[in-house]
Amino acid sequence: MNLTTTYLGLTLRNPLIASASPQNAELDHLHRLDDAGIGAVVLPSVFQEQLEAGANDYASIGAACSDVPAFLPPVEGGPYGMIPESHLALIMRAKAELSVPVIASLNGASANHWTHYAALLEEAGADALELNLYFVPVDPLEPGTAVEQRYLEALAAVRRAVKIPVAVKMPPYFSAIGNMASRLLEGGADGLVIFNRYLQPDIDLQRLQLISTLELSNPGEMRLPLLWIALLAGRVKGSLAASGGVEDVEQVVKYLLAGADTVMTTAAILRHGPAHVRTLLCGLEAWLRSRRVQSLEQIRGQMSLARQQKRDNYMRANYMRLLESYRDPRAD
Numbered sequence: 001m002n003l004t005t006t007y008l009g010l011t012l013r014n015p016l017i018a019s020a021s022p023q024n025a026e027l028d029h030l031h032r033l034d035d036a037g038i039g040a041v042v043l044p045s046v047f048q049e050q051l052e053a054g055a056n057d058y059a060s061i062g063a064a065c066s067d068v069p070a071f072l073p074p075v076e077g078g079p080y081g082m083i084p085e086s087h088l089a090l091i092m093r094a095k096a097e098l099s100v101p102v103i104a105s106l107n108g109a110s111a112n113h114w115t116h117y118a119a120l121l122e123e124a125g126a127d128a129l130e131l132n133l134y135f136v137p138v139d140p141l142e143p144g145t146a147v148e149q150r151y152l153e154a155l156a157a158v159r160r161a162v163k164i165p166v167a168v169k170m171p172p173y174f175s176a177i178g179n180m181a182s183r184l185l186e187g188g189a190d191g192l193v194i195f196n197r198y199l200q201p202d203i204d205l206q207r208l209q210l211i212s213t214l215e216l217s218n219p220g221e222m223r224l225p226l227l228w229i230a231l232l233a234g235r236v237k238g239s240l241a242a243s244g245g246v247e248d249v250e251q252v253v254k255y256l257l258a259g260a261d262t263v264m265t266t267a268a269i270l271r272h273g274p275a276h277v278r279t280l281l282c283g284l285e286a287w288l289r290s291r292r293v294q295s296l297e298q299i300r301g302q303m304s305l306a307r308q309q310k311r312d313n314y315m316r317a318n319y320m321r322l323l324e325s326y327r328d329p330r331a332d
Contacts, residue, residue, distance in 0.1 A: 001289065003281070010165065016037075016263055016277060017042060017241065017264045018042065024044050032274035037281050039101075040127075042103040043090060045105040046106055051084060088124040092124050104124075104126035110135070111150070111157040112157075122161075122164050133196075148183070156188065173198075194241065194243060217266075219247050239261045241263070246267070257299055257301075
């Protein structure tokens with residue numbers, strides 16, 4: 001059974017990627033993922049706030065890793081409990097000890113000097129970089145074009161800093177997702193992660209306060225990324241990674257059928273542990289074997305828009321048909 005996959009120009013032994021999570025900061029956890037058969041790992045993000053708190057001026061960053069402490073003094077209480085120096089050390093050790101590609105992650109909201117830190121991630125040995133641009137446009141006067149420009153400028157700054165492949169983790173809130181995907185790829189991205197998962201606050205009715213809780217994703221959240229993977233696959237030039245809602249092999253297979261090059265998961269690994277990777281891979285092999293399929297290329301994108309003769313399910317016609325065919329279950 002050939003599960004080999006190409007992502008961002010990297011050869012992976014299979015399409016499963018452990019996306020960024022706090023546990024990926026632990027070498028023991030990364031080794032367990034490697035032993036379970038993961039295709040690649042994404043390390044926890046380094047945040048713009050960490051970098052800007054650690055130094056006042058990053059314009060001159062470009063030093064070797066051995067010189068990092070001179071530029072990046074320790075940052076206390078970072079979002080993942082890590083300081084930039086230790087993050088670089090994690091990359092170097094992970095790259096030396098793991099048998100799979102190691103993808104670094106930068107998380108920010110705008111282009112600035114912090115993007116130069118990407119060069120140090122590359123020098124530490126990262127095989128690729130995931131650019132996670134998490135920005136909530138709360139100003140009602142800020143036009144959509146300005147928001148889009150933020151992403152393009154941050155990508156351009158990172159692209160100037162590194163030679164390794166770069167993936168952009170997109171949010172699902174652009175007014176024209178397909179156009180923005182194309183512009184990011186034209187702007188230097190080697191691939192896209194569909195989608196970034198924004199965290200929304202809730203309201204505590206007893207204390208009348210906003211509260212923020214981290215809830216792991218569930219399979220019900222995969223419909224939107226599944227739709228856009230299917231719409232983009234074969235129609236844009238760049239790798240596509242599916243992200244969101246992966247719990248068991250069913251979601252993995254669906255994403256591959258839609259056209260994903262790779263399938264990322266964090267929630268399932270956090271719920272079930274690194275050994276769950278082996279369960280997903282065995283399930284994928286069993287599904288392929290039951291259909292006498294020998295490689296992923298035989299099924300990848302089979303259900304994408306580009307390869308469908310009848311495209312109504314992706315179009316407005318299907319919306320009308322579904323509404324007209326609804327039946328009240330209480331009537332039965």
